Amino acid sequence: MANPLTPDVLVDPVELTRALVDIESVSRNEAVIAGHVEDVLRKTPHLSVDRLGNTVMARTDLGRDQRVVLAGHLDTVPLNNNFPSTVVDDLIYGCGTSDMKSGVALALHLAATLPDPGYDITYLFYEAEEIESKFNGLALVAEARPEWLIADFAVLLEPTYGVVEAGCQGTLRALVRTRGRRAHTARAWRGVNAIHAAGEILRRLQDYRPRTVTIDGCTYREGLNAVRISGGVAGNVVPDECVVEVNLRFAPDRTEKQALEHVHEVLDGFEVELTDSAAGALPGLTAAPAREFLAAVGAEPAAKLGWTDVARFAALGIPALNYGPGDPLLAHAPDEHVEIGKIRDGAATLHRWLASD
Numbered sequence: 420m421a422n423p424l425t426p427d428v429l430v431d432p433v434e435l436t437r438a439l440v441d442i443e444s445v446s447r448n449e450a451v452i453a454g455h456v457e458d459v460l461r462k463t464p465h466l467s468v469d470r471l472g473n474t475v476m477a478r479t480d481l482g483r484d485q486r487v488v489l490a491g492h493l494d495t496v497p498l499n500n501n502f503p504s505t506v507v508d509d510l511i512y513g514c515g516t517s518d519m520k521s522g523v524a525l526a527l528h529l530a531a532t533l534p535d536p537g538y539d540i541t542y543l544f545y546e547a548e549e550i551e552s553k554f555n556g557l558a559l560v561a562e563a564r565p566e567w568l569i570a571d572f573a574v575l576l577e578p579t580y581g582v583v584e585a586g587c588q589g590t591l592r593a594l595v596r597t598r599g600r601r602a603h604t605a606r607a608w609r610g611v612n613a614i615h616a617a618g619e620i621l622r623r624l625q626d627y628r629p630r631t632v633t634i635d636g637c638t639y640r641e642g643l644n645a646v647r648i649s650g651g652v653a654g655n656v657v658p659d660e661c662v663v664e665v666n667l668r669f670a671p672d673r674t675e676k677q678a679l680e681h682v683h684e685v686l687d688g689f690e691v692e693l694t695d696s697a698a699g700a701l702p703g704l705t706a707a708p709a710r711e712f713l714a715a716v717g718a719e720p721a722a723k724l725g726w727t728d729v730a731r732f733a734a735l736g737i738p739a740l741n742y743g744p745g746d747p748l749l750a751h752a753p754d755e756h757v758e759i760g761k762i763r764d765g766a767a768t769l770h771r772w773l774a775s776d
């Protein structure tokens with residue numbers, strides 16, 4: 420198939436969004452889109468290009484003082500009667516329009532049309548963000564080609580509806596267990612009921628007052644919630660075990676270790692078993708390229724409450740934030756769409772920030 424990412428399309432981020440949406444790339448099926456993106460970048464004289472799996476990296480090497488990363492994932496969630504794209508008035512509908520081919524289009528448009536940016540730029544178009552983290556292109560790059568990620572600042576073009584969403588909260592899951600002794604319910608006094616004992620866990624969660632933390636002007640709201648509960652043996656047995664699964668969403672001023680200590684504190688006296696956790700990321704808005712980026716956007720940043728790939732950059736000591744034209748509330752929705760005006764605004768903002776004059 421001929422490459423639909425022609426020079427005419429590359430100069431127009433709106434046309435480019437449509438062209439990218441119309442290349443099907445559900446996770447694990449990114450070979451075709453990665454091939455077309457790689458092909459375009461290799462024909463761009465001011466970039467050097469490399470590829471790992473279905474992740475494509477392109478970079479300028481102009482000897483600038485600072486380097487920034489612009490990154491976006493090429494994959495989408497499964498199609499849902501929303502392929503190929505359609506346009507209605509000012510809206511482009513289709514799978515991946517918001518999350519995040521409109522963002523990828525901005526990066527690819529800049530890569531093709533900005534030969535002399537004020538910073539050196541590394542562009543990353545990566546695979547498999549929407550599925551298990553072992554397939555995640557950024558994670559694979561961090562492992563196999565960590566030098567591709569070296570930069571002073573990174574922007575992930577995930578949908579934020581044109582707002583800067585900085586840092587991200589961490590997340591931790593744990594099992595909280597109560598134990599009892601089995602007995603026939605006809606002689607319940609011979610047993611100890613583990614489900615009743617879980618009442619105290621639920622009471623503490625009910626009474627819990629989560630913190631609100633402001634860092635670099637971004638307000639993070641924590642939460643500690645029971646997300647699952649299991650226990651019980653049979654309709655006539657006093658249960659000997661009950662397990663409450665809890666999920667803590669924590670502000671990025673806590674480490675994973677401190678977050679776990681906090682859960683132990685809240686549920687003091689109970690058995691707590693950590694099942695998984697992921698660190699948050701500080702907003703890092705004090706770095707010079709970040710400050711200039713905020714000035715170009717011209718609006719206050721907001722805190723990112725969910726966990727995102729910015730944490731992968733933060734883990735390497737690189738401040739990172741999310742900024743993209745899509746509406747995050749439409750991501751993964753059957754009526755997913757993006758506003759053409761938001762794509763044009765995003766392109767203008769990034770040009771303002773990155774153009775060297």
Ligand SMILES: [Zn+2]
Pocket residue numbers: 492518519548577578
């Ligand atoms: Zn996404």
